[in-house]
Amino acid sequence: MKPTPKKSVAVLPGDGIGPEVVSAALDAVEKLDLPLEFRFGDIGWDCWREEGDPVPQRTWKLLEETDTCLLGAITSKPVRETEAELAPSLRGTGLQYVSPVLQLRQRLGLYANIRPVTDLDGGRFDFTVIRENTEGLYAGIDVHGLDEPLWNAVRHHPNAAASGPEDTSLTLRLQTRHGIDRLLRFGFAHAEAHGKRLLTVADKPMVLRNSSNLLRERLELIAQEHPDTEAEILNVDAVALWMVRRPERFGVLVAENMFGDILSDLGAGVMGGLGLAPSGNIGDHGSYFEPVHGSAPGMVGKDRANPMAMLLTISQMLGHLGLDVPGEELRNAVRTVARARKTVTYDLGGTSGTREVARAVADRLEEGAAASAESTLVPQDVVDRLARLDTASVSDALDSLGIGGVLAGLSARVPGARTAGLAYTVTYRPVDGDDQGFRNAANYLDDVPEGAFVVVDNAGSTDCTNWGSLLTSVARSRGVRGTAVHGSARDIAEIRAAGYPLFSTGATMVSGKNRVELAATGQEITVDGVTVRPGDVVVADDNGVLVVPAAHAAEVADRAERVERTETAIAEAVDTGLRLDEARKRFGYARPWEGPARRTADA
Numbered sequence: 001m002k003p004t005p006k007k008s009v010a011v012l013p014g015d016g017i018g019p020e021v022v023s024a025a026l027d028a029v030e031k032l033d034l035p036l037e038f039r040f041g042d043i044g045w046d047c048w049r050e051e052g053d054p055v056p057q058r059t060w061k062l063l064e065e066t067d068t069c070l071l072g073a074i075t076s077k078p079v080r081e082t083e084a085e086l087a088p089s090l091r092g093t094g095l096q097y098v099s100p101v102l103q104l105r106q107r108l109g110l111y112a113n114i115r116p117v118t119d120l121d122g123g124r125f126d127f128t129v130i131r132e133n134t135e136g137l138y139a140g141i142d143v144h145g146l147d148e149p150l151w152n153a154v155r156h157h158p159n160a161a162a163s164g165p166e167d168t169s170l171t172l173r174l175q176t177r178h179g180i181d182r183l184l185r186f187g188f189a190h191a192e193a194h195g196k197r198l199l200t201v202a203d204k205p206m207v208l209r210n211s212s213n214l215l216r217e218r219l220e221l222i223a224q225e226h227p228d229t230e231a232e233i234l235n236v237d238a239v240a241l242w243m244v245r246r247p248e249r250f251g252v253l254v255a256e257n258m259f260g261d262i263l264s265d266l267g268a269g270v271m272g273g274l275g276l277a278p279s280g281n282i283g284d285h286g287s288y289f290e291p292v293h294g295s296a297p298g299m300v301g302k303d304r305a306n307p308m309a310m311l312l313t314i315s316q317m318l319g320h321l322g323l324d325v326p327g328e329e330l331r332n333a334v335r336t337v338a339r340a341r342k343t344v345t346y347d348l349g350g351t352s353g354t355r356e357v358a359r360a361v362a363d364r365l366e367e368g369a370a371a372s373a374e375s376t377l378v379p380q381d382v383v384d385r386l387a388r389l390d391t392a393s394v395s396d397a398l399d400s401l402g403i404g405g406v407l408a409g410l411s412a413r414v415p416g417a418r419t420a421g422l423a424y425t426v427t428y429r430p431v432d433g434d435d436q437g438f439r440n441a442a443n444y445l446d447d448v449p450e451g452a453f454v455v456v457d458n459a460g461s462t463d464c465t466n467w468g469s470l471l472t473s474v475a476r477s478r479g480v481r482g483t484a485v486h487g488s489a490r491d492i493a494e495i496r497a498a499g500y501p502l503f504s505t506g507a508t509m510v511s512g513k514n515r516v517e518l519a520a521t522g523q524e525i526t527v528d529g530v531t532v533r534p535g536d537v538v539v540a541d542d543n544g545v546l547v548v549p550a551a552h553a554a555e556v557a558d559r560a561e562r563v564e565r566t567e568t569a570i571a572e573a574v575d576t577g578l579r580l581d582e583a584r585k586r587f588g589y590a591r592p593w594e595g596p597a598r599r600t601a602d603a
Helices: 018-032 045-051 057-065 079-084 100-107 148-154 158-163 177-193 209-223 236-245 257-271 308-320 324-340 354-375 380-388 391-400 443-447 469-477 492-498 550-575 580-586 597-602
Strands: 007-014 036-040 068-073 112-118 126-132 142-144 169-171 198-203 230-235 252-255 278-282 287-291 419-430 452-457 482-489 502-507 516-521 525-527 530-532 537-541 544-548
Touching: 007 018, 007 057, 018 068, 018 308, 018 324, 018 354, 068 308, 112 177, 112 257, 112 308, 126 177, 126 257, 148 169, 177 198, 177 209, 177 252, 198 209, 198 236, 198 257, 209 230, 230 236, 236 252, 236 257, 252 257, 278 308, 287 308, 308 324, 308 354, 324 354, 380 419, 380 537, 380 550, 391 537, 391 544, 391 550, 419 482, 443 469, 443 516, 452 525, 452 537, 469 482, 469 492, 482 537, 492 502, 530 544, 544 550, 550 580
Parallel strands: 007 036, 007 068, 068 287, 126 252, 198 230, 198 252, 419 452, 452 482, 482 502
Antiparallel strands: 112 126, 112 278, 142 169, 278 287, 419 516, 419 537, 525 530, 537 544
């Protein structure tokens, strides 16, 4: 097992209030101790004014080197201001301003705009608008003054005939099978991943008869691939009405570019305003996430911007990166602060500033973690289930939830041992000064309850031992399930003969009796960046040692069991002659924690 590698995020604060909300939000999410590397870059109006390019090449390089992007806000201005605000040396050089948002979506192939619409206050509705990003009425086929082919297409309209080709404009709605299919498949996948049973396509089939009919045909065909999700196509105006009157009826709502643009902003209004509206832009090989509110230049420096949209955007980004648990913790913290209405900005009827609101969310994150640690007691049957599982499967389950649990560097000293127990934490410290007298530093063992797993932290030191044969004998008699020493142990041969599950950083004969003393028991400890809290479940075998947070133990057990069923199904299929790559695809090797059952039926 290896520690879960950090993922990297390109942070582009942008313009206006972008830097303010980014800074406040990132300070708040420090409480989550995320396995992420944030790398900052440049984008937006200042880049245009000073360099003639709102997305400089160094930013594209940063995007290539990172896993996703967090965007603050972007300023756009009319054509005259765009030219006038260029540096004098750049004016008149033919430079054309192209929106950074448009550049990101086109160059990164981000065809799906994801807009969650959630009732943070009462919990009455929770649905998602998925807007197509690349075609529809926003495909860019927008012409004033028509050439002959375009004129021939509209010349029979009485208004066009009265105006002539020079004074007629035309915008074409582009609908392609390629664009429709990937959007619908994305929508169905999103619905299934989030437990939504209804996918609604919003269009105008009674008026835009031919293009809507293509959309309907593709929906009917692709829906057959997803029999557990109900699909419907409704008039966009009816959808808008029901979003206001009965938003709880929707699960996932899919629409072409312009209709999706309008409905997603309506969704922001339904949930309470742009200050609460997050978004993500997703493609097959790229993504970026941004709050919907824009740069709001009139609010810059006034500490009035609502940071909740940015915090919810980060929550959405964490889910995309596979960090579902911290993402949901952040979302819940925002929801709690929003519902309380004690620390909110002006748009939600309050008087608090940007940083004050972000601090309130951070405090809630800290309170939630403390409450979870105090109140969670893992049932014995869950511990026993984890004990029967391979740590590789448990590690996959932890990864799927965005939890890092590997106690790196601790090796099995007794081959074949497999165990799990509730963490009982012990911390040592070096003896201060010249007093090298004998310490009874292991007497804590009398207080270790049956079924516990002792986790000893001696800062990884191998200069002396913290475990040996005598402690092993006592631990076995007391029903202790195993020991992990972030440091050294000795008497390895005797411990192996006893078959006691021992894991340690090192092995040496040097005693710790007069070199260290007991610092604390029952306290939170951290081993190479992984936190171990009393009551967490420690799972260990020949692969190494994992820590499963108590609050997520049952879910980890469920997912790890599905991992093992998936891998068993793959192995059995290969034994019958199926190619490995085909078996992995059939049984869902990319997401084994979902289990093989459904994919078996589909296959």
